[in-house]
Amino acid sequence: MRTLPKEYIDEENPQVKLYDRNVLNYMKKYAQPYIKHFIIVFLLLLIITGTNLTGPYIFKMVIDNYLNAKNISPIVKYRGVVLLGFLYFGIALAGGIFNFLQSVMLQYIGQKILYNIRTDIFVHLQQMSLSFFDKNPVGRLVTRITSDTDAINDMFTNVLVFLVQDMLLITGTIIVMIKLDYRLALLSLVVVPLVAISTIIFRRYDRKAYRMIRTRIARIYASLSEYISGMRIIQIFNREKMIYDKFDNINKDYMNVSFYQLKIFSIFRPLNEFYRFLALTILIWIGGGQVLRGYITFGVLFAFFNYINQLFQPIIDLSEKYDMIQSSMAAAEKIYTLLTTPPDIKDPENPIIPETIKGRIEFKNVWFAYNGEDWVLKDVSFTIEPGQTVAFVGATGAGKSSIISLISRLYDIQKGEILIDGINIKNIPQSVLRRHIAVVLQDVFLFTGDIKSNIRLNNEEISDEKLKEVATYVNADKFIQKLPKKYDEPVTERGSTLSQGQRQLIAFARALAFDPTILVLDEATANIDTETEQLIQDSLMKISKNRTTIIVAHRLSTIQHADNIIVIHKGRIREMGKHQELLAKQGIYYKLYQLQNAKI
Numbered sequence: 001m002r003t004l005p006k007e008y009i010d011e012e013n014p015q016v017k018l019y020d021r022n023v024l025n026y027m028k029k030y031a032q033p034y035i036k037h038f039i040i041v042f043l044l045l046l047i048i049t050g051t052n053l054t055g056p057y058i059f060k061m062v063i064d065n066y067l068n069a070k071n072i073s074p075i076v077k078y079r080g081v082v083l084l085g086f087l088y089f090g091i092a093l094a095g096g097i098f099n100f101l102q103s104v105m106l107q108y109i110g111q112k113i114l115y116n117i118r119t120d121i122f123v124h125l126q127q128m129s130l131s132f133f134d135k136n137p138v139g140r141l142v143t144r145i146t147s148d149t150d151a152i153n154d155m156f157t158n159v160l161v162f163l164v165q166d167m168l169l170i171t172g173t174i175i176v177m178i179k180l181d182y183r184l185a186l187l188s189l190v191v192v193p194l195v196a197i198s199t200i201i202f203r204r205y206d207r208k209a210y211r212m213i214r215t216r217i218a219r220i221y222a223s224l225s226e227y228i229s230g231m232r233i234i235q236i237f238n239r240e241k242m243i244y245d246k247f248d249n250i251n252k253d254y255m256n257v258s259f260y261q262l263k264i265f266s267i268f269r270p271l272n273e274f275y276r277f278l279a280l281t282i283l284i285w286i287g288g289g290q291v292l293r294g295y296i297t298f299g300v301l302f303a304f305f306n307y308i309n310q311l312f313q314p315i316i317d318l319s320e321k322y323d324m325i326q327s328s329m330a331a332a333e334k335i336y337t338l339l340t341t342p343p344d345i346k347d348p349e350n351p352i353i354p355e356t357i358k359g360r361i362e363f364k365n366v367w368f369a370y371n372g373e374d375w376v377l378k379d380v381s382f383t384i385e386p387g388q389t390v391a392f393v394g395a396t397g398a399g400k401s402s403i404i405s406l407i408s409r410l411y412d413i414q415k416g417e418i419l420i421d422g423i424n425i426k427n428i429p430q431s432v433l434r435r436h437i438a439v440v441l442q443d444v445f446l447f448t449g450d451i452k453s454n455i456r457l458n459n460e461e462i463s464d465e466k467l468k469e470v471a472t473y474v475n476a477d478k479f480i481q482k483l484p485k486k487y488d489e490p491v492t493e494r495g496s497t498l499s500q501g502q503r504q505l506i507a508f509a510r511a512l513a514f515d516p517t518i519l520v521l522d523e524a525t526a527n528i529d530t531e532t533e534q535l536i537q538d539s540l541m542k543i544s545k546n547r548t549t550i551i552v553a554h555r556l557s558t559i560q561h562a563d564n565i566i567v568i569h570k571g572r573i574r575e576m577g578k579h580q581e582l583l584a585k586q587g588i589y590y591k592l593y594q595l596q597n598a599k600i
């Protein structure tokens with residue numbers, strides 16, 4: 001067989017282990033609740049294999065006991081043939097019914113297992129910290145829940161059960177053949193070593209093809225998700241042709257390795273067919289001779305013919321199931337790795353649950369890095385008193401957004417302490433901590449649903465009246481009233497039909513509806529028209545009343561009334577004070593202010 005060009009051989013793709021005890025032990029727990037069902041399936045398998053083995057034997061009986069029998073009358077022969085015909089029909093019918101029951105039961109177990117794995121993955125994902133999501137692209141996590149769980153289903157329902165079925169059928173057929181005539185059985189099985197050798201060779205090539213196909217599919221998924229989400233930029237910058245060429249390369253590459261796999265199969269399948277015919281030829285030569293010499297009956301020869309045919313199907317199936325076993329094991333390993341990755345932000349073992357939170361925030365010598373020692377925040381210390389409005393300013397990438405992520409403990413810091421009302425946030429359960437903090441991010445995330453569900457985020461304790469009240473308070477009611485269905489207006493595709501300003505106002509309403517003690521606002525950097533900006537400013541003033549408010553400000557004009565302005569530069573606090581004080585200092589803030597005013 002022609003070997004593949006070098007560029008097709010993928011070095012980055014790890015070898016799939018066909019047997020990994022840890023993974024299998026872990027997956028066992030999903031099968032355990034259905035152990036009784038599995039036992040029934042295996043009992044049914046035994047019966048089905050029995051029916052498969054009896055069929056050819058009945059033919060042998062028809063031929064030897066009646067068709068070729070001497071010394072019995074035609075009427076007895078006729079009666080015997082009809083009776084055996086009924087027996088054959090009965091066994092075939094029973095085989096069909098048991099097959100049906102087995103398949104229904106297998107589908108039931110499979111779907112239940114799938115459901116449980118999907119649920120566990122989803123629950124696990126919800127416990128993971130943001131740093132986990134930073135490292136794992138959405139597409140990859142989605143495949144864990146979709147195609148990988150499907151592959152596991154295959155393992156439980158197809159691979160496992162049919163492997164046993166194939167083994168049973170192969171062993172059963174060989175035993176019956178030996179019982180009928182061991183010499184003829186051994187001669188007919190002479191081709192088995194040939195089948196074994198070609199299967200080993202086939203596996204080597206198929207394994208390579210399989211690995212290449214998996215990486216190509218992963219590439220197609222990854223590029224598709226990137227190109228589709230970036231379609232706006234692709235179209236704006238007229239990059240369609242360039243992106244098409246890139247996709248076309250990946251697509252062709254996938255097609256080529258698929259052809260390679262097809263080639264392997266198109267050699268292997270006919271080869272196995274050839275072995276089957278070879279075994280049958282040996283049967284005709286040797287078996288036929290033995291019938292002529294009267295060593296065996298014609299019925300035995302005919303039964304052998306059927307058994308050999310029956311033997312080859314599971315042998316071919318077994319080698320072709322190899323692919324399925326590989327993908328199931330690879331998927332099981334990936335799911336195992338995901339489910340056994342512990343969440344890196346854990347709730348405290350002895351939690352402190354404050355009854356109320358006043359909203360005092362203190363950073364004490366905080367050091368933080370997303371990766372290793374790439375410090376994003378260096379020795380940051382500040383205090384925000386309850387009810388104060390504090391703004392963070394600084395150049396892009398200075399570390400402002402990181403500070404607000406840390407307050408809600410979306411990431412853990414490496415050194416120092418973050419205290420809320422004097423309690424280290426690591427000692428407060430995450431759900432309790434976050435209940436008191438509302439965050440409005442630059443890019444407001446809206447879920448599929450309607451305006452109402454996006455404000456209350458499925459918290460039914462927030463009544464319709466309260467919803468309308470907060471929306472009116474933050475100036476969102478006005479535009480919502482203009483929507484055809486008002487508060488029931490559907491929101492699709494992350495709210496793409498709403499303007500950025502409108503989305504921001506909805507986010508304010510959402511924050512206010514939850515009545516937080518601490519409000520965190522990452523100001524939108526994008527341009528918002530002056531009228532909407534005024535509405536936003538007005539609502540911000542209103543909602544920051546009586547609560548600790550932290551604003552990451554990009555427009556310095558919006559924070560002139562803040563109680564404190566903290567200037568961050570390259571991860572360190574460089575200046576702190578009120579607007580006028582900072583201007584008087586003529587430092588970084590002063591320069592930023594000058595720059596922004598010059599722009600205006």
Ligand SMILES: Nc1ncnc2c1ncn2[C@@H]1O[C@H](COP(=O)(O)OP(=O)(O)OP(=O)(O)O)[C@@H](O)[C@H]1O
Pocket residue numbers: 134370371376394395396397398399400401402403
């Ligand atoms: N999830 C992340 N993983 C790794 N590094 C990150 C991550 N988020 C931010 N960073 C890095 O941390 C540094 C600070 O980013 P941060 O978003 O806190 O800055 P910022 O001051 O809020 O910037 P901007 O004004 O542009 O929003 C930057 O160098 C950025 O590249």
